[in-house]
Amino acid sequence: MSKTEHHVIIGTAGHVDHGKTALIGALTGVETDRLTEEKKRGISIDLGFAPFRLPGGMIAGVVDVPGHEKFISNMLTGIGGIDLVLLVVDVNEGVMPQTREHLQILDLLQIPQGIIVLTKCDLAEEDWIDIVEEEVREEVSGTFLEKAPVARVSAITGDGLDGLASLIETKARTLPIKDADGPMRLPIDRHFTLSGFGTVITGTLLSGRVRAGDMVEVLPPGDTVRVREVQVHGKQVEEASAGQRVALNLAGLDRERIRRGAVVGTPKVFEQTTCIDARLTLLADAPRPLKFRDPVHLYLGTARVVGLVALLDRDLMEPGESAIVQIHLDRPLVAHREDRFIVRSYSPMTTIGGGRVLDPRPVKHRRFRTEIMEALKDLESGEKSFLLQKLSDQQSTTVKNLELLSGLGRERVEKNLRQLEEEGLAWQLVDQWAASDALASWRHRLRDATTRFHSENPLQPGIPHATLKGALPDKVSSKAFQKLLTMIIDDGQLVRKGEWIALSDWTPQPTRQQAEDLEKIEAAYQRGGALVKNRNEMIERLNLTPEQADTYFTFLFAEGRLVKLTEETYLHAETYQNAVQLLRDHFAQNETLTLAQFRDLFGSARKQVQALLEHFDSLKYTRRVGDERVAWKLPEKD
Template identity: 45%
Template sequence: MKHLIIGTAGHVDHGKTALIRALTGQDTDRLPEEKARGISIDLGFAQFRLPSGRRASIIDVPGHERFIRNMLAGITGIDLVLLVVAADEGVMPQTREHLDILQLLGIKQGVVVLTKVDLVDAELLDLVREDVAAAVKGTFLEGAPVVPVSSVTGEGLDRLVQIVDGLLEVTEPKDVTSFARMPVDQAFVRPGFGTVVRGTLVSGRIRTGDRLELLPQGLEVRVRGLQVHGEKVEVAEAGQRVGVNLSGVERAEVRRGDVLAEPGVLRPTDTFAGRLHLLASVPRPLRHGARVHLHTGASEVTGRVLLLDRDELEPGDSAFIQFRSEAPLVVGRGDRFIIRSYSPVHTIGGGGVIEPHARYRRHHAPHLEELRAKETGGRTGVIAETLARRGPVPLAEAELARLIGAPADVLAPDLRALEEAGEILALEGGYWVHRRGYAAFVEAARSALEAFYRQWPLRPGLPKEELRRKAVPQADARAFAAVLGRAVAAGELVLDRDRVLLPGREVRLTPAQESLARSLEAAVRAAGFSPPSVAELRDRFPDALTEELILHLQEEGRVVRLPGDLILHADHLREARERTRQFLRTHPTLTVADFRDLLGTTRKYALPILDHFDTQRWTRRTGDERVAGPLL
């Protein structure tokens, strides 16, 4: 079943609360001050049962200009609006401001309700109709139904109900498959239950027992119970007004504007990028750096509007902006926002969030181009741009989902479509990289290897960790392994044990180098089980390439480097291993003295060879003795 939210809007004392009472039988003015003053001050809520069997929630918002901030806290997430205009007064200042807000928030459909028709004659009603038609011209309400009603006599109410029911029939339902997200517009303590928060669930589902996150505080909370219009439920879905009983948080820790969400999907920001539309009615341009009030979801913060491609924004125009908030803010891609001048406070514009976590430079063409792509490309465009911006550093699918603000299973079809189009590449371990980022990695790796070969012509390749630091230092080990694995599978790089090589790489010695290498190997072989150190070999063969040739002999497996930089011939190492194997077949343990005598050497050399045995798991140390290891 679709769950729908109806919102009201209009000037103070134009009969919004009376209309809801006439439609639902419920009084949405709950505060003593509201009763005393006869006007709505804060948000009110009622359940609306329609002839089709649908049940919608109605949000009653205050119309007085002093309480616009309260109106903004409740209007987000509505599916249809009832713009209320009193027939005895016509369009008034807050009518226009509310209409501007609805337009800026991207509301798609609504009904104009002319209330108090029992107080006017037909001629005045026609004048009000003309007044309304002029006010809504060019907005989403142009051509919308205009329904005269009286909340006192009941005139027109049945027709209004039928029109609303018909419009809701074709209303697109909210996404219950996305992650759970509910802006909090009310919080209180219920005796015997503890902290309760209320709001409109704008996406996903919440179940009793769920663990959620309260943002921007980052508090983990658990759902103890759920209510929808006073009825206890086990599951609440997007499009419903929900009361959530929480454990893990005190009432004092919750504020209007907080967001209850699935853990790990959203994170607070202090700077987001978006497109801002400045109302044509604003008397002067908006200057770069202007301080404003910003409303999004149920929250209000102050901050500064940074214009990214100009110094002033003219009335009626739009531009890319970066909003720098003075307090932590929780927004997702595509969220709508309203800005109001700092003082005096009036609505001056609004728009949509393009990048929730932004650090863009002003007048920087690549950044502006990126914002255009993210604005027009839909979710696939956002995915592609997010990966492209990472360059050669792959993103894990879970992290990509968090940055996009959608669950991984929702992103899956978009990722596959982009992969089939060749725009992005899937890597091992659930990582993704843009095709340009992958090409940049291969180029960086080749450049690093070529520079390495120029410096060390006798070495076959770079250790993996060293290549990571040179080619993609921002990538962690798993991300690097994922993109390296793709390059190896494609034949663009070669992995040899823990070293990365360019394809076809072969180390070829000159005759002089080959002669020196043979001499070094012969010296090591002649030393037997009393291996020389690298320093001793340098002294004996004072050539600039001596140490490089020792490394070359190591790479070819002709010599082995032991602890203490001792160089042992591979044949002697194999002989020592075989002698040890034979000894441990008839002896339970092997001491250093036994090993020394077995090789006919001294303790100075026996210990490093034994340490190497331990490293290779040929032996295992127990106290001062060795026993046979699993690989002996």
């Protein structure tokens, strides 16, 4: 499917028995009431779905929600993913309680577009319809539907349906085209088992694409399974993309392990959370204030959980007020920054407010802290502030992780990071990004660790790379560490000495006893020449402890007085230079060299000669061809 293909989800809202289901049936030809009880009682209990071919050919998905107050939770499950809402009002009854509650919910969720639909107009006089329309206009004043168009229809006679369909298409064309190139995310609103097929789930695809054969993760429980088949509006398709109603047949997943509210997504991209930072707004007509740690029912996507609201800057939140809060959830769900949610009072259950997620995985905050509230307001103020806050919280992270935390696409994340880099607030360290304050802290840590190592190991030429990296958090990658180290070396604060890192002015200073011991070791290697003993034998002969040996041999190697061939094989520098000269002289007269030939030339044991020739190979002085060696990049004579 094309990235620019337009997919739209239409939803209904309104009081029970105001004709929502009949309207959808008249528009689409589909009976969305599928349950026996729904047909028996004549009201919608659960969500209904239908495809709707608009006059211009676009096929929209329709979600029909129940209007009865007892099934408001089902209504909330279906309404979250819609792009365009039809607020349905029966002209014979006018605005009713669920009309108002649904309108409040739609406004809190910030549904992009809407149309007011007056139904059953065949049963009312024109003057009466005018009065009802004026009543509805007064009700929606100050909401997202304040300037919405009004359609007068009859599902029985068909009057006004063509005009409504054209109006829907006009509105739908103004909606932004969804970018389906992000990670796949589908909240589950239904799940069931079909004989011969296994587990089937349905939902509105919020982002990304999905194809048969894809591996997806179901959260909860966290199982990764294969998509056996993809359907859109009851028809098998190769691929579905963002903005479509989708049914997925999942292989190897027991229906009992999933529930409404779970999310199907790209594996290893989404995470569950039991705590969110959010901007919460209470309705002006909420029945009472909200107190610290009051329980609420929270509806996000298709999930419903109980949350304890932690008020961070007050003890009481009055109706009509808005505040940044932290909500602790009784069970995990998948949340994204900017996700909208609804809260209902714990008991009796009534809609009291809603809001949007600022941070889906925050740390626990202490209350009444000015610096915390300022940081949270910065977090709320925009994408760049949010990303900088996440960088500061995590110290270092990847673009992929920031995509996950922010809900933004990769291009927008990278654009914001580049701006932060230009402002000197963030740095790219190869495969990771870090906030500037973290970077400054790490520079200090590396210098301190090097200074401390010098103090504790006065004879060592410097601190080994691996030891120095241990001074940084584990999450800092090897590539990021090397980049940071290069930056510090380029600044002249540290220097690289072969395998070690040292302060720029560092010089090892042996004590008198250490200097004597070093002289003994060097003299022994100088006397031994090509027939020198291996390291362990030399340590035993010179009566050195393992700790002394490690320190002394490292010092002599760093000073260039000994040459290390292997962990056990060292040569005196003069002996080694003699071996290099023998190598040059041989290849001046010959094209190849065998181990036996060099053993005879050098006059040493086979094991020692083999280590020496492999050392020459590693330096690219020679290259092995079968059992022989040929000259490659022989060093020039000093």
